[in-house]
Amino acid sequence: MTLRLHDTATREVRDFVPLEEGKAGIYVCGLTVQSEPHVGHVRSAVNFDVLRRWLTASGYQVTFIRNVTDIDDKILVKSAEQGRPWFNLAYDMHRELTRALDSINVLPPTYEPAATGHVPEILDLIDRLIKAGHAYAAEDGSGDVYFDVRSWPQYGELTRQRVEDMEPAGDADPRGKRDPRDFALWKGWKKDSEPATAAWPSPYGPGRPGWHIECSAMAGKYLGKAFDIHGGGVDLRFPHHENEQAQSRAADDPFASYWLHNAWITTAGEKMSKSLGNSLLVPEVLKRVRGIELRFYMVSAHYRSHVEFSFEALEEAAKSFQRIENYLARAAEALGREVPSGGALCAEFTEAMDDDLGTPAAVAVIHDVVREGNKLLTDGDPEALSGNAASVRAMLAILGLDPADPAWGATSRGDDKLTGVVDALVRGLLEERERARLEKDWARADAIRDQIKAAGIEVEDTPTGPKWSV
RNA sequence: GGUGGGUUGGCCGAGAGGCGAGGCAACGGACUGCAAAUCCGUGUACACGGGUUCAAAUCCCGUACCCACCUCCA
Numbered sequence: 132m133t134l135r136l137h138d139t140a141t142r143e144v145r146d147f148v149p150l151e152e153g154k155a156g157i158y159v160c161g162l163t164v165q166s167e168p169h170v171g172h173v174r175s176a177v178n179f180d181v182l183r184r185w186l187t188a189s190g191y192q193v194t195f196i197r198n199v200t201d202i203d204d205k206i207l208v209k210s211a212e213q214g215r216p217w218f219n220l221a222y223d224m225h226r227e228l229t230r231a232l233d234s235i236n237v238l239p240p241t242y243e244p245a246a247t248g249h250v251p252e253i254l255d256l257i258d259r260l261i262k263a264g265h266a267y268a269a270e271d272g273s274g275d276v277y278f279d280v281r282s283w284p285q286y287g288e289l290t291r292q293r294v295e296d297m298e299p300a301g302d303a304d305p306r307g308k309r310d311p312r313d314f315a316l317w318k319g320w321k322k323d324s325e326p327a328t329a330a331w332p333s334p335y336g337p338g339r340p341g342w343h344i345e346c347s348a349m350a351g352k353y354l355g356k357a358f359d360i361h362g363g364g365v366d367l368r369f370p371h372h373e374n375e376q377a378q379s380r381a382a383d384d385p386f387a388s389y390w391l392h393n394a395w396i397t398t399a400g401e402k403m404s405k406s407l408g409n410s411l412l413v414p415e416v417l418k419r420v421r422g423i424e425l426r427f428y429m430v431s432a433h434y435r436s437h438v439e440f441s442f443e444a445l446e447e448a449a450k451s452f453q454r455i456e457n458y459l460a461r462a463a464e465a466l467g468r469e470v471p472s473g474g475a476l477c478a479e480f481t482e483a484m485d486d487d488l489g490t491p492a493a494v495a496v497i498h499d500v501v502r503e504g505n506k507l508l509t510d511g512d513p514e515a516l517s518g519n520a521a522s523v524r525a526m527l528a529i530l531g532l533d534p535a536d537p538a539w540g541a542t543s544r545g546d547d548k549l550t551g552v553v554d555a556l557v558r559g560l561l562e563e564r565e566r567a568r569l570e571k572d573w574a575r576a577d578a579i580r581d582q583i584k585a586a587g588i589e590v591e592d593t594p595t596g597p598k599w600s601v
Numbered sequence: 602g603g604u605g606g607g608u609u610g611g612c613c614g615a616g617a618g619g620c621g622a623g624g625c626a627a628c629g630g631a632c633u634g635c636a637a638a639u640c641c642g643u644g645u646a647c648a649c650g651g652g653u654u655c656a657a658a659u660c661c662c663g664u665a666c667c668c669a670c671c672u673c674c675a
Contacts, residue, residue, distance in 0.1 A: 163674080172675050178675095292671070297603080298671050313672095314672055314673090342672085364674080366669070367670095367674080367675070369604080371673080394606085394675095397668080431613080431614070433615075437668075443625095444613050446625095448624080451625065457639095489615085492615065494623070495615075495623035495624080509639075
């Protein structure tokens with residue numbers, strides 16, 4: 132059984148064959164750190180985190196690079212509006228992003244390079260492109276350097292478009308361009324409108340990197356001239372990824388073998404960047420559900436399917452996940468110890484994941500195993516129960532959803548100290564209720580239960596006595 | 602104009618020629634003092650119109666509607 136992935140370049144699901152056996156190099160376009168991340172932004176990170184975890188679980192040694200773009204037009208404009216330095220805005224938003232990703236258990240990448248830290252590498256690549264005859268310095272004195280689209284016959288190959296059908300690039304005044312579709316590799320410093328801190332010295336005069344060049348330069352630096360997988364959101368296919376590929380290949384770097392693109396989360400049928408309001412910012416959403424539940428919601432849909440975000444669907448997913456979580460908790464209690472990690476993965480699960488990361492089918496497998504486990508819970512075969520629960524836990528871990536993962540901190544199962552305190556308080560009431568039940572004083576028993584419930588605590592009667600949960 | 606994707610039951614969301622993924626909700630049953638949890642069961646879903654086929658949600662043709670990208674959006 133081999134992993135198969137949907138490659139945007141070939142538009143088909145095909146076997147994953149790494150360049151080097153047992154190793155996988157992945158480059159994912161992260162965010163332009165210009166504003167707070169919303170749920171749409173983090174979907175991409177979750178999707179590729181699942182890819183990374185699955186490759187790792189499949190025995191690959193994974194190098195995972197996810198960049199941040201920390202200098203660009205929008206950052207300059209927004210920081211100017213907010214009256215603070217652009218680097219402060221970028222840094223703050225970068226920290227917000229990290230916080231958001233931590234809260235949904237997205238593993239830190241192997242490395243997270245930033246555009247501003249790689250100006251020499253970028254200039255080196257531009258130099259190679261100019262020498263190869265695929266780039267030129269603008270003749271209008273702007274200090275811009277452009278990629279010469281007409282010099283690269285394969286331009287458009289990734290997205291199957293003909294240059295003639297494309298609209299002109301609006302990234303600079305077209306006067307300095309040989310063809311309106313040429314795009315900027317280097318943007319000359321505009322003295323009158325841009326801060327001096329946003330310019331770096333170069334052979335073409337002070338300026339800053341164009342949008343696409345950084346990814347080519349950084350992928351080359353950390354993953355090599357050829358690497359396995361390049362990922363990002365669908366919107367990046369064109370122009371960003373098309374341009375990256377053109378730049379790198381024109382400089383004689385083979386670049387990515389596979390291109391993966393995740394679909395959108397939309398609201399009201401529109402992409403989130405168009406939506407107003409901040410109710411979909413990650414910290415806001417996490418006021419409604421826990422991080423692990425948000426992640427489950429995202430993993431429940433295939434990464435190439437559009438998701439229409441709604442709080443109703445999110446809360447439904449949370450309930451669905453709680454069913455799994457409750458099973459693990461009850462299994463641990465029945466076993467009298469923690470559910471072991473490193474359990475076996477079901478063949479159906481592996482098959483689903485190998486088939487272009489079929490997380491919806493993988494989740495269905497987990498539900499099936501949970502149902503089996505719930506039966507074992509009453510049948511009482513500890514050996515089988517332990518194996519079953521460990522299997523559930525292992526499969527959840529692949530999806531980054533293991534409730535026992537310390538990454539979830541205290542948010543997942545509550546703080547132990549507090550649990551002890553509440554238990555002490557509730558236990559007295561429960562004992563009183565048990566006495567009432569023995570006397571068949573149902574009215575009193577129910578009154579106590581209602582009283583506890585009013586405090587936000589649910590009581591369940593089990594064969595081994597009453598249990599409470601928040 | 603060019604390129605790509607979509608429309609599945611009350612809802613979410615898979616599948617991609619034959620066998621009803623899974624979840625949520627609902628209903629019935631078991632268990633329970635009653636609940637809760639859990640288990641068992643209950644659905645004649647695939648935008649519309651044609652066609653191909655023994656067999657179509659799945660393939661083909663057409664129609665409608667929706668979405669994304671076409672140069673600094675995940």
